[in-house]
Amino acid sequence: MHNRLVYIVALALFCIIVLAPILSMFLDSFMVEGKPSLSNYSEVLKEKRQIGLLVNSLILAIGTTFFCLLIGVPLGFLINRTNIHLRNHFSYLFLAPLVIPPYISTIAWIHLLGSKGILNIYLMKLFSVTEPFFTIYGFLGSIFVLTLSYFPFVTLLTITGLKSFDRRLEEAAEISHGSWDIMKKITLPLIYPYIFSAAIFVFIFSISNYSVPDLLRVNVYPVEIFIQFSAYYNHAKATALSIPLILILFFLIALQRRYMGNKSYVTVETSSREVKVRDLGWWKGIAFAFVLLIIFLSVLVPISDLIFTSRSINAYVVAFKTAHPQIINSFILAFSAATVMVILAFIVSYITERAKKVLKGSLDFVSLLPFAIPATIFGIGLTATWNTPSTKFIYGTSLIIIFGYVARFIPFVIRTIGSNIKQIKVGLEEAALISEPSWAKRILKVVAPLSKSGILAGWGIAFVLSMGELAVTLLVTPAGEATLPIRIYTLMHYGAQQLVAALCIILVCVTLLPIISIVLIGRLSRVQIAIK
Amino acid sequence: MKLKISTLLLFILILPLLLTCSTEKKDIVVIYTSLDQIFSEPILKEFESKTKIKVKAVYDTEAAKTTGLVNRLIAEKSNPQADVFWNSEVGRTIILKRKGVLAPYRSPSAKDLPDQFKDKEGYWVGFAARARILIYNSNLVKPEDVPKSIFELTQPKWKEKVALANPLFGTTATHTAALFLALGDERAKEFFENLKENKVVIVPGNSTSKDRVSEGELMIGFTDTDDANIAIQAGKPVGIIYPDKDGIGTLLIPNTVALIKNGPNPENGKKLIDFLLSEEVESKLAFSKSIQIPLREDVKRPSHIPSYKSIKTMTTDFEKIAEQMEKTAPYLQKLFIE
Numbered sequence: 001m002h003n004r005l006v007y008i009v010a011l012a013l014f015c016i017i018v019l020a021p022i023l024s025m026f027l028d029s030f031m032v033e034g035k036p037s038l039s040n041y042s043e044v045l046k047e048k049r050q051i052g053l054l055v056n057s058l059i060l061a062i063g064t065t066f067f068c069l070l071i072g073v074p075l076g077f078l079i080n081r082t083n084i085h086l087r088n089h090f091s092y093l094f095l096a097p098l099v100i101p102p103y104i105s106t107i108a109w110i111h112l113l114g115s116k117g118i119l120n121i122y123l124m125k126l127f128s129v130t131e132p133f134f135t136i137y138g139f140l141g142s143i144f145v146l147t148l149s150y151f152p153f154v155t156l157l158t159i160t161g162l163k164s165f166d167r168r169l170e171e172a173a174e175i176s177h178g179s180w181d182i183m184k185k186i187t188l189p190l191i192y193p194y195i196f197s198a199a200i201f202v203f204i205f206s207i208s209n210y211s212v213p214d215l216l217r218v219n220v221y222p223v224e225i226f227i228q229f230s231a232y233y234n235h236a237k238a239t240a241l242s243i244p245l246i247l248i249l250f251f252l253i254a255l256q257r258r259y260m261g262n263k264s265y266v267t268v269e270t271s272s273r274e275v276k277v278r279d280l281g282w283w284k285g286i287a288f289a290f291v292l293l294i295i296f297l298s299v300l301v302p303i304s305d306l307i308f309t310s311r312s313i314n315a316y317v318v319a320f321k322t323a324h325p326q327i328i329n330s331f332i333l334a335f336s337a338a339t340v341m342v343i344l345a346f347i348v349s350y351i352t353e354r355a356k357k358v359l360k361g362s363l364d365f366v367s368l369l370p371f372a373i374p375a376t377i378f379g380i381g382l383t384a385t386w387n388t389p390s391t392k393f394i395y396g397t398s399l400i401i402i403f404g405y406v407a408r409f410i411p412f413v414i415r416t417i418g419s420n421i422k423q424i425k426v427g428l429e430e431a432a433l434i435s436e437p438s439w440a441k442r443i444l445k446v447v448a449p450l451s452k453s454g455i456l457a458g459w460g461i462a463f464v465l466s467m468g469e470l471a472v473t474l475l476v477t478p479a480g481e482a483t484l485p486i487r488i489y490t491l492m493h494y495g496a497q498q499l500v501a502a503l504c505i506i507l508v509c510v511t512l513l514p515i516i517s518i519v520l521i522g523r524l525s526r527v528q529i530a531i532k
Numbered sequence: 533m534k535l536k537i538s539t540l541l542l543f544i545l546i547l548p549l550l551l552t553c554s555t556e557k558k559d560i561v562v563i564y565t566s567l568d569q570i571f572s573e574p575i576l577k578e579f580e581s582k583t584k585i586k587v588k589a590v591y592d593t594e595a596a597k598t599t600g601l602v603n604r605l606i607a608e609k610s611n612p613q614a615d616v617f618w619n620s621e622v623g624r625t626i627i628l629k630r631k632g633v634l635a636p637y638r639s640p641s642a643k644d645l646p647d648q649f650k651d652k653e654g655y656w657v658g659f660a661a662r663a664r665i666l667i668y669n670s671n672l673v674k675p676e677d678v679p680k681s682i683f684e685l686t687q688p689k690w691k692e693k694v695a696l697a698n699p700l701f702g703t704t705a706t707h708t709a710a711l712f713l714a715l716g717d718e719r720a721k722e723f724f725e726n727l728k729e730n731k732v733v734i735v736p737g738n739s740t741s742k743d744r745v746s747e748g749e750l751m752i753g754f755t756d757t758d759d760a761n762i763a764i765q766a767g768k769p770v771g772i773i774y775p776d777k778d779g780i781g782t783l784l785i786p787n788t789v790a791l792i793k794n795g796p797n798p799e800n801g802k803k804l805i806d807f808l809l810s811e812e813v814e815s816k817l818a819f820s821k822s823i824q825i826p827l828r829e830d831v832k833r834p835s836h837i838p839s840y841k842s843i844k845t846m847t848t849d850f851e852k853i854a855e856q857m858e859k860t861a862p863y864l865q866k867l868f869i870e
Contacts (some may be wrong), residue, residue, distance in 0.1 A: 049870045116749040214698075214736045219869050227869070229603055231700040231861040233627060376603075383607040396613070475604050479562040479613065480588030490569040490591050 003439040010347035017344075018407045019366070021381030022373055028384070029239040040240040050224060054244055056139075057221040061207035063143040064150060068202045071147065071294060072154025073195060077183075078287050079155070080162045082280050085288045090295075091159070092515045094152050097298040098464045099511045101485070102149040103211045103492075104504060105298070108305035109136045109145055110215065142216045146209060148298040150202045153461070157198040157416065160457040161191030164420055179278060193422060196256050197415040204249065204371045221245075225374050235380050242374055249372040253365055303508070306501030315498030316505075323487050323503055330484040331510055333398055334466035337405035341413045341462040342455055344406070349418035350447065354426070368411045378408055379475030396478055404472040409465045413458035420454025421447070460515050467511045484510075560586045561800035564601045565618035567787060571822045572618065578816075579807045585800050590614070605633050605792070614792045615801030618808060622658055623706040625788040626854035629655045635793035637802055641809035645827055648848070649786045658786030658850075659809055660817040660824035663843060664707045665782065666773040667760045668752040669745050673771075682775045685752065686726035694732045695741040695753030699724075699864045702737060703756055707783050708864065709856035710846055714780045724867060734868055746770050756785070758822040765821060774843055781844040786827060787817075 029040050045051055079090045097105075112119045113136040120132040127133075135141065169190065173182045210222040221244070228238035280287055320327075352363040370378070382404055386395040394400055424447060432446045448455065470485040477486065488503045565572045569591040576587045592600040602624045605617060609632065617634070619625045628634050629651070636654035649658030668678060679685065685694050697704040712720040733750055735741050741753035742760060746768035760772045774782045789808050791801050807813065811831050817824035818833035825840050826833050 047866075049866065052870055111747075114747070114749050116747055211736075215740070217733070223869055227700055227861070227865055231705065231865070232858065233603060233606055233631070235603070235607070380603060380607045383604065387608050387611045387613065389611060474592060474600065475607075477590060478588075479564070479590050480586075482591070486591070 006347060006440070007351055010344055011351070014344055014348055014367075014410075017403050018370055018410055021378055021385045021407060022369065024384045025235070025239045025373075025377050025381040029236040031236070040236045041243065043237075044240055044243055050221070053219055053221040053224060056213075056218060057207045058248075059139060060142055060146065060209075060213060060218070060220065061203045063139070064146040064206040065199050065203045067143060067147040068151040068154050069195065069199060072151040072198065073158050075151070075291060075294065076155045076158025076162065078291060080159045082278050082287065084280060084284065084291065088519075090291060092512060092519050093295060093299075094155050095460065095464060095515055096152075096295075096508055096512060097149055098152045098461075099468055099508045100149070100299065100302050100504065101211075101468060101470070101488070102145060102209065103215070104306065104500075105149060105302040106136075106145050106212050106215045108302040109141070111305055111309075112136075112301070113141070137217050139218055142213045142218050145212050145216070146206045148294075149212075150205050151294070151298070153201045153205075154195065154198040156457055156461065157194040157201075157419070158191060160416065160453050161194030161419070162187070163453040164423060164451075165190045193260060193419045196260065197419055200249075200252055200256070200368075200371075200415070201412060203252065207248065208245065208372075208374055222374060226376070229376055235377075238374075239377055242372065242377060245374070246369070246372040249368065250365065253368060257361065257364070299508075303501075303505060306497065306504055309497040309501065315502040319499050319502035319506060322499075323484065323506070326482050326484045326487045327506060327510060329398070329481065330467055330507075333401050333483065334405065334463050334511075335514070337402045337409075337466045338459050338462035340402065341406050341410050342417070342459045345410055345413035345417050345458060346421075346448070346451070346455065348410075349414045349421055350443070352414075353418060353421045367414045370407055371411045375408060375471030376475065378404065379472045382407070382472070382476050395476070398478065398481060400476045400478065401473055401481075401483070404476055405462075405466040405469055408469065408472055409462050412461045412465065416458040416461060417451060417454045420451035424450050456518055460518065463514060464511055467507065558586050559584065559800065560588055561616065561797050561804050562588045562590075562614045562795070563616040563618055563804060564590045564592070564605065564614045565620075566592045566601055567618060567620040568822065571817065571820050575808070575813055575816060579804060582807070583803060585803065587804070602628060606631055609633055612792050612795050615795035615797050616804050616808075617790050617792060619788045619790075620662075621703050621706055621785050622656075622788045622850050623709070623854050623857055625656045625790055626651075626851060627857075628790065630854070633793060634790045635795075635798075637791040637805060639802070639805050639809050641806045645809065649827055649850075651851075656788045656790040657805075657809055658788050659827055660814050661784040661786040661827055661840065662703070662756045662758055662822075662824060663774060663782050663784055664703065665755065665757055665760060666752055666775050667742055667745050667755045667763065667770050668773065669748050669750075669769055670771045671769045672748060672751045678771065678773060679752070680773070680775065680777065681779055682754070683723065683779075685732075686723065686730050688730070690730060690752065692731040692733065693751040694727070694730070695735050695744050695750045695755075696727065696732050697735055697738045697741050697754065699734075699868065700861055703785050704738065704754065705857050705861075706785055706853060707754070709853045709860050710783050710848060711780075712856050712860050713849075713852055714846055721863070724864070728867060742770075758824070761821060761823045774838075777844050781846040783846045783848065784825070784840060784843065787824065 030036055030038070032039050045054070075094065078084050079087050079094070084090070111117055113134065114120065115132055115135050115137070117132075117136070120135065124130065124132055136144070170182055170186055173186050177185070208222055210220060210226060213220045214223070225238050225241045228234050228241060348363075348367055352360055352367060355363060382400060383395070386400060386403070388395075394403065428450075429442060429446060432442050436442045436445060468485055469483075470489055473483050473486060474489075477483070484503065484507050488500055488507065491499050491503070563576065572589070572591065576589055579585070580587050590601065601617070605612075605614065605628055608614070612633075617625065617628065625634070634655045638654045639657060642650060642657040645657060645659055649661070651657070666679070666682065677689070684690070699705060699708045708724075711723070715723065733744070735744060735753075738755040738759045739762075741755045742763050744750045745753045746763045757772070760770065763770045764772075776782060789805050791798065791805060795801055811828060814824070814826040814828060815832045818826050818831065818837055823834070823837055825837055825843075827840055829839060829841060
């Protein structure tokens with residue numbers, strides 16, 4: 001009975017926090033002047049123009065996903081499985097790009113590779129030509145910037161996958177196969193669920209990104225949704241326009257189930273053996289250069305652009321002095337939200353993985369639905385749901401921001417933890433039943449520890465994304481409160497470059513703080529075990 | 533150990549709640565404002581210290597990516613959270629009036645502000661204005677080539693060199709609607725189609741327009757006086773033009789304030805409005821880096837800010853502009869978003 005209660009509470013919370021705002025928007029979109037009607041939907045994808053915009057978005061999403069996999073998967077392998085220099089430090093450094101708002105990277109790249117960009121002017125002089133060979137504007141540039149912003153998803157999940165399967169499978173294969181063969185035939189297929197999840201993350205993020213292509217002069221589908229909000233103030237039509245994005249998500253999930261649904265991934269590592277680190281030999285230098293290059297392009301370029309435009313150290317003092325309430329506020333909110341998400345997501349994905357087939361499919365889809373809902377629609381939906389006199393303790397306080405973070409980002413955590421739980425044998429839990437009759441203790445002592453790497457990765461993603469969240473926060477933040485991204489955003493428009501640079505760097509540092517502590521605590525506990 | 537961790541966790545979860553609850557139930561007023569925080573915050577602080585009423589603000593900017601405060605106010609209509617809306621422009625205040633979000637209030641401070649910038653029914657008052665201007669890169673545009681009118685920008689010599697913020701959003705939408713009213717549908721459409729033909733570069737916002745021009749990537753762009761002033765202050769090679777002095781004139785866009793209907797603290801809201809519409813605030817905004825042009829002739833202002841009467845302004849009925857904005861949007865969407 002105990003477990004039933006926990007299931008019901010978790011599912012209820014999930015419905016209230018995540019699904020209620022979505023539902024309220026969709027119910028509204030089927031009403032026109034108080035009567036049920038489909039007219040909001042009649043214009044979706046009717047114009048050729050809109051289809052063109054959707055195709056543009058698809059091109060960006062497919063291109064970005066392709067390049068993110070191309071960079072992210074090898075990077076994950078290098079960090080987790082090889083003796084590359086500084087591998088311990090890379091395990092958190094590569095998360096930094098997720099914290100830098102893509103908008104800021106884009107401006108940095110315009111300064112370098114715009115038609116009057118520094119690098120382009122230099123190259124034009126060098127080869128004495130009058131037109132640049134390449135400008136950042138257009139599809140290629142957009143894909144380039146988006147890739148540099150989103151590849152960490154792939155790397156993080158690749159590493160999580162590598163950490164969580166049973167290494168005996170690889171060891172067994174080593175008897176008869178070379179290392180390249182093992183990777184291709186054993187290791188890589190075993191982490192497919194993780195890679196596929198990461199690919200979905202990147203795809204959804206890049207298909208719904210608006211700020212990057214907007215600056216790089218590519219018109220994309222989300223602009224249509226924004227226009228409904230900002231030029232017509234028509235929330236119902238905006239909601240209707242998100243249907244194509246939801247269908248695309250549905251298609252992706254179906255695709256994943258088709259290729260992976262029937263295979264067994266019951267491979268979780270139950271013994272605590274050390275990772276076998278491969279010696280890269282003379283490749284070591286090249287691999288190291290590759291990792292450095294990626295970090296350089298994705299972190300150092302945007303940050304140094306900001307620093308160069310600021311040219312002042314004083315800015316950091318001012319930034320810290322004026323923005324410390326927002327810094328603390330952001331940290332507490334993101335920390336709480338990430339913790340709530342991990343607990344909820346663990347239970348929801350446990351239910352999903354252990355449910356009967358039909359139920360499993362629909363739970364899978366529902367739990368990922370928030371992915372495809374544009375942030376603005378979420379924001380308005382949250383207001384519609386929670387702005388009532390009796391729920392002032394939610395809407396009038398920071399709780400609403402936590403609700404916003406949870407609603408927007410919980411799919412990432414469910415996916416990440418779900419991939420992990422997928423690998424835990426049901427038999428293992430049944431075996432635990434003999435010694436531990438309490439369901440709660442079984443979950444805490446057997447399932448949770450086995451999905452440790454998924455939980456940590458999920459928490460990390462949730463925290464990083466929440467720290468950077470802007471779109472929903474802007475719409476629901478209680479008066480008199482602000483988060484760090486809001487502060488940065490309001491200063492950016494005014495052109496206070498120094499402060500923006502300083503605050504961005506503070507944002508990156510504050511975000512990496514708990515991530516680094518997780519890594520360090522992990523290492524410390526390993527040392528302790530070794531001493532024992 | 534287990535217990536400690538869970539207590540700690542619970543504490544962390546409840547902490548944000550505790551933090552916000554502690555400041556409740558004081559003498560407060562809630563304002564939503566789209567004027568950049570860097571300019572609006574000092575003025576609100578001033579009000580706080582004068583009246584001892586605590587101001588709780590939600591700040592936003594008018595950059596295109598935010599659908600911002602207007603949508604929030606519409607969504608909150610059934611249970612309003614704000615008392616005052618201070619908008620950095622006028623079109624969207626009128627849209628809120630039409631959506632039934634605002635309540636009329638005739639502030640005594642508004643008496644000496646010109647009627648042209650006030651709602652006849654008292655729903656909003658305009659003050660401290662910005663002008664829609666052209667900004668050009670003085671390294672790239674020779675003095676003799678500097679255009680006097682926006683209509684010159686359809687000439688071949690400006691091909692691919694003109695920046696225009698997305699005309700569906702922000703003050704650019706207001707400007708576009710004003711042009712449609714001034715020129716009539718047919719001539720306005722012809723102008724925008726010629727601009728498109730001339731490969732005008734659509735950028736996300738007026739500040740981006742200023743950036744691309746001051747960096748020299750584009751030669752000239754439409755923007756607002758506050759954005760242009762930021763470039764001038766930063767020592768960028770730019771000049772500004774108040775266009776069409778001999779023609780249709782320059783568009784002035786005032787800040788507007790309005791009282792929210794059924795807001796939680798209406799009396800404090802009215803006090804705040806009285807303060808915002810005072811001469812003192814107009815003067816402060818004129819001396820700030822956003823160089824807002826005072827709409828009272830006798831307000832103290834820095835010497836480089838023109839008197840609003842010296843600018844040839846477009847004849848404007850803002851009520852009609854707001855109406856026109858909704859009519860023009862589908863046309864612009866088809867023309868520029870593809």
